[in-house]
Amino acid sequence: MKKKIAILFGGQSTEHEVSRVSAASVLKNIDQAKYEIYPIGITKDGKWFGYNGKIENIENGLWEKDEKQKTPNGQNILFNKEVEVVFPVMHGLYGEDGTIQGLCKLLNIPFVGPGVLSSALCMDKVYTKYVLENFGIKQAEYVVVNKFDYNKNKDKFIKGIEEHLGYAVFIKPSNSGSSVGITKAHNREELIKGLEEALKYDRKILVEKAINAREVEVAVLGNDEPKAAVPGEIIPAKEFYDYEAKYQNEASKLLIPAAFNEEGLERIKKLAIDIYKMLDCQGMSRVDFLVDKDTEEVYLNEINTLPGFTSISMYPKLWQASGKEYSKLIDELIELAVDRGNE
Template identity: 45%
Template sequence: MSRKLRVAVVFGGHSGEHDVSLRSAQAILRHIDRERFEPVPIGITRDGQWLVGGDPLRELAAQSRLPLEGADGSESGCASGSTGARVLAVPEPFWSGEVDVVFPVLHGPYGEDGTIQGMLELAGLPYVGCGVLASAVAMDKPTAKRLFTSAGLDQARWLVFTWHEWERERSALIEHIERELGFPCFVKPANLGSSVGVSKVRDRPELVAAVELANRYDRRILVEEGIDARELEVSVLGNEEPVASIVGEIVPSREFYDYEAKYIDTGSQLLIPAPISPDQAETVRRMAIEAFRVIDGAGMARVDFFLERPTGRILINEVNTIPGFTAISMYPKLWEASGLCFRDLITRLIELALERHREQRRRRSA
């Protein structure tokens, strides 16, 4: 009998999405097929230390804003104190041959943006998900939007500026935002996810406060027009021949699907499948695959859309290359509704990582 593949599940990290990453890792560790794979949990603290051995997930969760989840998806407490994990300055298992494939579950900067992907490329290790280019492009919202425009994918109007520009030209920028986008609008850090640092803005004072909040997370600030729309999501899976799941809809418990509505409140609804027409669903799925290909995606992504209520227009919002894997996350839920259970989804993602790595090695050795 062949030995089990050792799969390093890497979670935590520097970004504002640290806590969400722990929940995603917990779900993957819970559902991975242990008859085929031996999971190796590797945690990264908020200050960049690597935790290996023992129970790094529980150790990081003791300081988390979000409790870990019980087997039924409910929140469960987490004991504090040391769990026997070793603290390393560098990811020793990657260089020592202790793992066969890596499953990064690092949402946001320093994980979803091409940084760890580049390190794994240097280490010669296969890893789940998009490569360096696609990860970096999708994480940088303005860059992704420019590529979507070049591909002819409709999207809401937007503009981007730096904090330096804001300090130097604040009055002019406010007037430009009012003239070109109007109120309400949304203000976001250019590089982040899970709706961290996102604000809905209705007037000038709220705009100033929202820009200051976004600047805590990024030197570049993205502003998007507010539209009356439903929020649709679709999951993409594959390498050279990606496929799209059925379409789901988010009905947020708050005015928009912010961090609290996603992970803290319990009133948000996930409608699977989304109550839209077959033609609309097909358009969303086609656009999702096109966006995935535009950024040169691989493995997985969740693609988010707006369905404008007054016009019926379908607008792409963004591509998430390491989507959430929590008990309430759309990515695994959409695949489950499409006929692929959580365990088999994880297996397929690992297979895609190995396939992509073999193809890369073949080209390098040619």
């Protein structure tokens, strides 16, 4: 019998559109002969619908207007336990932060990707730093800005950042992905503007000292014995790999494998697996690094527990370069979810 798989897409985060494109790619590549598929779309205002229409309509957003193919109360597909595994192809808040994972745990339905704690921890860039500092993982110097405290004394925070980090710095919402809300500041004016921009997306902001670095990403797959794919390197079309450079500017390049010797590649793979285990990840994650162009020191950038699955996304591309085709990758992720559920 076919295994029943729910594919969740959309959601209420700033990465709603990216999620739709990722889900369309999964639906195009999943083995329809092996699985009975239940696509479930979540709108930006949190409404759930089952959807049986064209995959293209998921990708371009027209699925919400396709009344003939929509079924109301899509969450009932989960609540009535019609499915055996959930694949939440959702990025950012309310999808990658432990909320969907907690729902699946309550319903006792296996799901693809890390569990509640590791999902929530990795989603929050600040707390990821706090935890990994205790393991001695190298990270860029940083300052944390809380919205309430910042609004009480903006000058204090601005001067503190300048004294502790200098320029240039990156300003990031602590809980956001796809580089949404991230800016780079080279002076005080840009710093203030960047903080105001980031505070639109989160009440907690991470300000990091900029490193003259190469951006390297590693796809990790597995539960108790995770494996890493060949590392890849980002050659951004702009000064840094922001949302536009990731998804809209075709001048951005992916170099697979990254330009290191064999020893360097293995060192980065091992570090990615170590961090994956430190944060208790299971199923999959993409571990992103910054490699100093002058010293070749490797710094953790961030961990994505539900990385992009679009046709141009690094995670499936890295596994493809390592000999694992997209459809087989999906199979393995589902198997890992079932194995963990059986525990």
